[in-house]
Amino acid sequence: MSKLMLKHISKIFKVGSYLSRTYVEAVKDINLDFDLDKPFIFTLAGESGSGKSTLAKLILGVEDVTKGKIIFNGKNIVTMQKHERKNYLRNVQPIFQNPFETFNPLRTVISYLNTTAIKYCDDVEENNTRKIKKLVQSSLEKVGLSYEEVEGKYPNEFSGGQLQRISVARALIPSPKLLIADEPVSMVDASLKMSIVNLFKDLKDEFGINIVYITHDLATAYYISDYIAIMLRGQIIERGGVENVLTNPLHPYTKLLKDSILEPIPKKYKRKKVKKASFEVEEYNLQGCKFAQRCPFVMDVCKEKNPKEIRLEDRWVKCFLYENEKDKTKTNLNSLT
Numbered sequence: 403m404s405k406l407m408l409k410h411i412s413k414i415f416k417v418g419s420y421l422s423r424t425y426v427e428a429v430k431d432i433n434l435d436f437d438l439d440k441p442f443i444f445t446l447a448g449e450s451g452s453g454k455s456t457l458a459k460l461i462l463g464v465e466d467v468t469k470g471k472i473i474f475n476g477k478n479i480v481t482m483q484k485h486e487r488k489n490y491l492r493n494v495q496p497i498f499q500n501p502f503e504t505f506n507p508l509r510t511v512i513s514y515l516n517t518t519a520i521k522y523c524d525d526v527e528e529n530n531t532r533k534i535k536k537l538v539q540s541s542l543e544k545v546g547l548s549y550e551e552v553e554g555k556y557p558n559e560f561s562g563g564q565l566q567r568i569s570v571a572r573a574l575i576p577s578p579k580l581l582i583a584d585e586p587v588s589m590v591d592a593s594l595k596m597s598i599v600n601l602f603k604d605l606k607d608e609f610g611i612n613i614v615y616i617t618h619d620l621a622t623a624y625y626i627s628d629y630i631a632i633m634l635r636g637q638i639i640e641r642g643g644v645e646n647v648l649t650n651p652l653h654p655y656t657k658l659l660k661d662s663i664l665e666p667i668p669k670k671y672k673r674k675k676v677k678k679a680s681f682e683v684e685e686y687n688l689q690g691c692k693f694a695q696r697c698p699f700v701m702d703v704c705k706e707k708n709p710k711e712i713r714l715e716d717r718w719v720k721c722f723l724y725e726n727e728k729d730k731t732k733t734n735l736n737s738l739t
């Protein structure tokens with residue numbers, strides 16, 4: 403059994419200069435359980451500066467949590483022994499936004515993939531070229547490429563879409579349980595976006611690979627995900643099955659996101675003049691709900707207190723509008739997967 407649990411994790415950054423120092427809690431008290439044996443695609447969505455990339459970096463061990471624990475198969479990743487951490491990093495692989503930054507422009511793509519195989523696969527020795535080639539070959543095949551079409555070429559000889567496929571192949575080399583893909587199609591040509599998104603779906607269906615998909619694009623999120631969590635200024639304010647959350651969003655922020663991305667803004671919102679965030683830091687530092695300044699349904703309590711996460715029948719939501727609905731169900735949604 404393979405499990406990844408985020409337990410009350412927070413990340414606080416210092417921002418500003420010495421004289422105007424302030425703090426941003428880019429990830430605030432997030433709890434998520436991932437059962438890595440039941441393949442899923444989990445989308446993390448939210449506007450720019452909502453903490454998605456920071457959460458990804460915490461899971462990838464690139465940044466350390468300020469508070470809370472990330473537990474992989476019963477062990478806290480911060481206090482893991484060296485060999486346990488290596489095993490964790492083998493199992494949780496990143497896919498970055500810009501594939502041209504993933505690869506060293508001065509090395510052939512294959513030599514880069516070979517290095518990944520040697521670095522992460524304990525049973526592969528540097529001089530075992532046959533074994534390395536087999537591993538790289540099979541990863542390339544999983545993303546629909548042949549070894550021959552990649553061999554001998556440098557990153558600049560590929561299109562952005564091809565290179566993003568190769569960076570997915572790179573991530574697959576250590577046979578990870580989880581891919582963390584941070585805006586993986588935002589730099590890819592519009593015509594190729596769907597092919598990458600479909601590749602994620604195939605990896606889940608055919609090879610049982612779990613994916614955390616970070617995006618602004620709710621349309622592709624709806625198309626490929628099983629679950630979705632909506633982030634607002636460091637917090638997850640609504641989460642559940644993608645169908646439930648996106649076809650019937652409950653939090654006013656989720657509604658705003660959906661309306662502003664998928665459809666024209668309905669008149670009722672236009673009349674109430676939903677504003678765009680003027681200052682991220684200002685919203686981060688609000689005492690109550692971080693959406694209070696922009697919410698068309700704001701109440702006094704929203705400005706005073708940060709709402710608790712409420713469990714409804716088919717999702718979790720953090721909003722005072724649903725205070726009276728809580729605990730009406732016995733469904734356990736603690737685990738999203």
Ligand SMILES: Nc1ncnc2c1ncn2[C@@H]1O[C@H](COP(=O)(O)OP(=O)(O)OP(=O)(O)O)[C@@H](O)[C@H]1O
Binds near residue numbers: 453
């Ligand atoms: N290293 C850092 N030092 C200081 N502040 C940071 C750091 N990294 C992120 N932040 C701040 O944390 C907040 C969340 O940023 P983050 O990049 O995680 O958001 P995001 O949702 O991924 O945004 P985007 O979609 O634009 O990538 C922002 O206010 C950002 O400025």
